[in-house]
Each structure stands twice: as structure tokens, then as C-alpha cells.
Amino acid sequence: MDDLVTRAVKYGFSHAALLDAFTLRARSEVRDMCRADKCNRFGKNWRCPPACGSIEENARAMGAYRTGLIVQTTGELEDDFDYESMEAAGQRQKKLFISFRDELAGEYSGMLALGNGACAVCGACTYPDFPCVAPERSVSSMEAFGLLVSDVCEKNGLGYYYGPRTITYTGCYLLQ
Ligand code: SF4
Numbered sequence: 001m002d003d004l005v006t007r008a009v010k011y012g013f014s015h016a017a018l019l020d021a022f023t024l025r026a027r028s029e030v031r032d033m034c035r036a037d038k039c040n041r042f043g044k045n046w047r048c049p050p051a052c053g054s055i056e057e058n059a060r061a062m063g064a065y066r067t068g069l070i071v072q073t074t075g076e077l078e079d080d081f082d083y084e085s086m087e088a089a090g091q092r093q094k095k096l097f098i099s100f101r102d103e104l105a106g107e108y109s110g111m112l113a114l115g116n117g118a119c120a121v122c123g124a125c126t127y128p129d130f131p132c133v134a135p136e137r138s139v140s141s142m143e144a145f146g147l148l149v150s151d152v153c154e155k156n157g158l159g160y161y162y163g164p165r166t167i168t169y170t171g172c173y174l175l176q
Pocket residue numbers: 045046047119120121122123124125126127131132133134135137138139
């Protein structure tokens with residue numbers, strides 16, 4: 001398992017750490033933040049709430065795992081309003097996250113991957129008019145599953161904030 005951290009960093013992630021799945025707690029208050037819809041994705045994606053399942057169902061799904069891997073991409077910003085660099089770092093994390101998931105899938109069947117933000121496998125999500133076009137490739141976010149990302153990082157000895165004019169995106173793979 002220790003090799004996974006080295007592999008993730010060599011793959012291109014800025015930071016990685018092993019995850020003790022017992023530290024995961026699905027919180028209804030995080031789901032409430034989704035419901036407030038600041039990201040404008042609530043009720044618009046098969047892998048976001050409410051379509052991604054109840055907080056109890058998400059907790060049960062995570063409860064099947066004992067271990068995992070946290071991966072992060074940190075981007076540098078010119079100033080606090082550098083939305084272009086924020087977006088670029090978020091997209092970089094999404095791309096790396098999916099491709100590393102595909103690499104790990106051959107070794108860890110039954111993996112649960114939780115990324116950052118709404119599933120972006122398709123250009124536009126088919127929700128709610130048509131079924132998900134790629135359920136095996138789609139991905140929910142840590143927040144959608146009720147996880148407070150900063151808390152998960154802290155409990156697993158990983159930073160979450162890497163200094164002024166930086167932004168960090170986080171995802172995790174739960175492994176069996
Ligand atoms: S794979 Fe496509 S249809 Fe399915 S949740 Fe992701 S974006 Fe939506």
C-alpha cells in the first residue's frame with residue numbers, strides 16, 4: 001500500500017496519502033451545503049445529490065471499505081481572484097483522477113472512487129431526462145457523499161491548505 005503513495009505522486013498528483021476508511025464520516029451538514037447549490041450542480045447530475053443516493057446509503061457504501069488513497073492537485077494562483085488558474089487546477093485533478101482510477105481498477109476490483117465536483121465524464125450530464133450513459137465510468141465527489149474534505153485530510157495526516165495563492169483539489173479511492 002505504501003507504494004501507492006509514491007505511484008500517485010509519480011503519476012502527477014501534487015500530494016497523496018494512505019486513507020484509513022474508519023476516519024470517513026458522512027455528514028448531513030455537508031449534504032446541506034450541496035442543497036444550498038453554490039456550485040450550481042445540485043439536482044443536475046446523476047452522481048450529485050439527490051441522485052447519488054441518501055447520506056445513509058452513501059455511508060453504508062463507504063462502510064464496506066477499510067483502506068484507500070487520498071490524492072490532491074495543488075494549483076498556484078496569481079491572486080485571490082485568479083479563477084482561470086482555479087479552474088485549470090480543478091480540471092487537472094479531474095483528468096488525473098479518472099485516468100489513475102482506470103489504472104488502479106485492474107488491481108483493485110470493487111473500488112469506490114470519490115473525486116472533486118460533479119461528474120464530468122460527459123460534456124453534459126443526461127440527468128434527469130435519460131439514464132447515465134456511462135455508469136461504470138461516472139464518479140461522485142467526496143462532498144456528494146457527505147465528506148468534509150478538510151477533516152478527512154487532517155485525520156489522515158495530509159495537508160489541505162498549502163499557503164497563500166494556492167488552491168488544492170482532493171479526491172480519494174476506497175480500496176478492498
Ligand atoms: S457519466 Fe455522464 S451521464 Fe453519467 S453522471 Fe457522469 S456526466 Fe452524467
